[in-house]
Amino acid sequence: MTATSRRRLSRVAPAYAAMKPRRVEAGLVLMVGVIIVVAYALASFGASASIPANLGPFLVWMLALLLIAHLATRRLAPGADPVMLPMALLLNGLGYVMIARLSNDVPGGSDLAGLQSTWTAVGIAAYIGTLVVVPRVRILASYRYLLGIAGMALLALPLVPAFGRQINGARIWASVGPINFQPGEFAKIALAAFFAAYLVESRELLRSRLELRDLAPIGVAWAGSLAVMVLERDLGSSLLFFTLFVVVLWVASERALFLGIGAVLFAGGAVLAWSMFTHVQQRVDIWRDPFASPKGDGFQIVEASFALADGGLTGTGLGQGEPDRIPFVESDFIFAAIGEELGLAGSTAILMTFLVLIGSGLRVALRANRPFEKLFAVGLTTLLGVQAFIIMGGVLRVVPLTGITLPFVSYGGSSLVANYILLALLMRMSHEQRLEPVPSQS
Amino acid sequence: MNVRIRRLGVAFGVLYLLLFAQLNRVQFFGAERLQDNVNNSRGLVREFGRQRGRMITADGVIVARSVEAGEPVDFIREYPEGELYAHISGYQSLNVAATGLEREFNDELAGSPIDQQFQSFSDVFRARDTTAALRLTLRHDVQEAARTALGDRKGSVVALDPRTGAIIAMWTWPSFDPNLIADPDGAAANNAYETLLADPDDPLLAKAFREVFFPGSTFKLVTASAGIESGAVGAFDPVFDVTDSYDPIPSGSPISNFAGSSCGGNLIEILRASCNTAFAEMGAEWIGPDEMVTAAEAFGFNHTPPIDLPNAAKSRFPTDFGAYLADVEFYRGSADAAAEGVEGVGGVEATEEPSLANGAVPVYENTARLAQAAIGQNDVAATPLQMALVAAAIANEGVIMAPHVVGSQTAADGSVYDTTNPEVWRAAMSRGTAQVLHSAMINVAVNGTARNLAVEGLTVGGKTGTAQLGTNPPNSHAWIVGFAGPPGQPAELAVAVIVEAQEGASEQTGGRVAAPIARAVIEAYFSIS
16 A cells, blocks of 8 residues: 555545544444443333343343444454444344334234344344455455356245245245245345446446347346246335346446336336236235225234324333234334334434435445445445335335335344345445545546 | 446435435324324223223222233223123223213223322322222112112112212113123124114113103102292192093193092192192192293203213203293182183283283193193103102202212222212202102102002102003003101102003002112112011
């Protein structure tokens, strides 16, 4: 590293150079820890007017997890952005508090809290493991075809009779031995790497010309998304994958035309889906007027609206609402539970936390030196931001509801572990940027 | 590529701003509308599932209590005595609006009034059970005696303390089991409610204070009071002609006595014999409409009784008797002469305001209705509660105390939030009038139609009634009103009993059917087996 590059680094990112990022992160993680522990105690107090009996062990366990995540980052990615990890931990912690609080009320939910804490530990282990296994993100580019095939294989896994299981109408689960998981959650990361690597190769061509065969990739992505929707009946993932591809393609090609084509294809797919499937029509009908059948099809959305309305500005207080009236409140509808018990203040805080994560992710993309990292960071951030938008928008009736988890917050091992891997990859790229000269703006 | 990445950032900003806007719509601007939505049962469930205070009878029997359940609501409301207090406690239900005390004392039972929440300064800092228990004035033994005595006949029993207005027993059959409607399973509760609602006997209706019936001859007590209060009639003077028929003025079908018998005499005697002809004449020709309306309203007719239960019905006495014809000085003697008097005023224009001077009464187009009203027929209708209050007024020197079922409201620790102080509702008549009627009623129980009411060792007064509903086949409401107390002391209990639509239409029906029920209640109250 030359003296000039050092100067440029400090000029471009004075805050990072002046304040050691890990020290900032330590402070933020500590604040997050305090918030989570206090929220946990309040939730128990609100529900049963007593301090939880296991507050001591919980405090130790939670702080240990936070500390381990932070110390591992300190060792494995000391130069990385100091905000992303605390934000993810905050979402994870608040989600956990809500799940622990719901586990008393949701039928059959008694071990939700225990499982979610285990999954949190596994998630953080996966985060650390990813940082260890992936010392440089660009090595992923050289495995692009392997990753592409792996991604598609994972996506298709639930369709294999030996592994696949259909739960709640969607065929998105796979059983390998004793472990049930949603392979789609992991497929999305592999596919983001594959798309990024593939488009790095072809972007010069895509920029300079437009022939019919250049439209083949977007067509394939579209067809793949449709296949996911038709075969696995998973609208959310279908939309997520297609959006991922179109966004990365658009950023790579720098041609708005692809956004237009993507929009047309999306509209076509949507119309096709609507005309082919009654469950899609049903979703759209519920979205247009959930109150048409408030005790039937619209029940979930209607109850979520009532929960949010009960929450008002400041919420009913943790443990004092009735979020358990909403079906699947611990996974797809956890945002409504947070809105009810923490109010508009709490739901807005969740929105802001996701915005900060998205901002940090896009900053990683902006600062990336190589096109692959740029596109990969864009892809990962898009996955996170769009997935959160799809489910929060679904709960809020901004878009038709498609069942998908709220990253880091919802109950669910696959989602949690996959998102920690996603976070680790962003952190890895962010760290690498500290070690290398910032490129000229392109 | 960075330009596109920044645009992507802006796009995310817009998308999340959209979410934020919608959050504001749902959680703030539109929150009230959503909370008021008909499909939103959150408030109801919160209210329904909360712990509420108990209801306990004066002798310690639990009428309503909250039992910890956990699922699907924290507390379930239980009514251990089932149908016995259903019309008093009412019910608290998930789908159906609350009734009875559950409705009237909703806030107190739920513990929401400020004075219940903050009994002392330290309450600001601790969570305390703030619900109020309702201590009822009802006595379980008397209430059960009423149910047993009435049996499976449709009817109502009201027993109250004339000195305070405290209701000791109030029972209507058919009744219902409030536990069915309080079922936390909303669909089951709804079904039970719909079934009860469709029942032609209307078991949901607390007829004791929410339904009006022809009071029949029991109303003659009011007419007698009006007679004495107006100055036209005394205890022993005038003496009404012994006759078997009265022809109303200015026209109308004749009024006869039961079974075509003849009767007459002074006030004490016509009350004893329950003489229709004499009371019809008294109402129409001696008292007149104005004094009759005044007296009836002094007893509470045309007013809603201030009972601490919702939807009490007004008892009814007609106030409109058509166009004024003239003041007529009646010949106080034979019915023929009275009829001549009316012929004399036939076609006379109404030129002056009606007034009662020199024994003259104003005559209206429909004075015949007044003659019928004076014996408790035509447009007169009373709740069993109202008729109990008539007896109570006579037993309590003319004063009607406000009827109530809640004696006090107590906190979980036994301290008292509120006590119901006896309050005067109406002055029905003067003390002197009450004394005359008191003696007259005792005479009815000793020598008259209410002999079945007499209880050895107590001073008991009564008045029977048989309100005819039809003659083919003959059927009628059997009534009795009465009071009872230790000899030489003020009466402690006033009772009204109605047994609906009984076969037969003789004046004996009330005494035969209703009196034994009232006597059973009196015996239960005074612990006479």
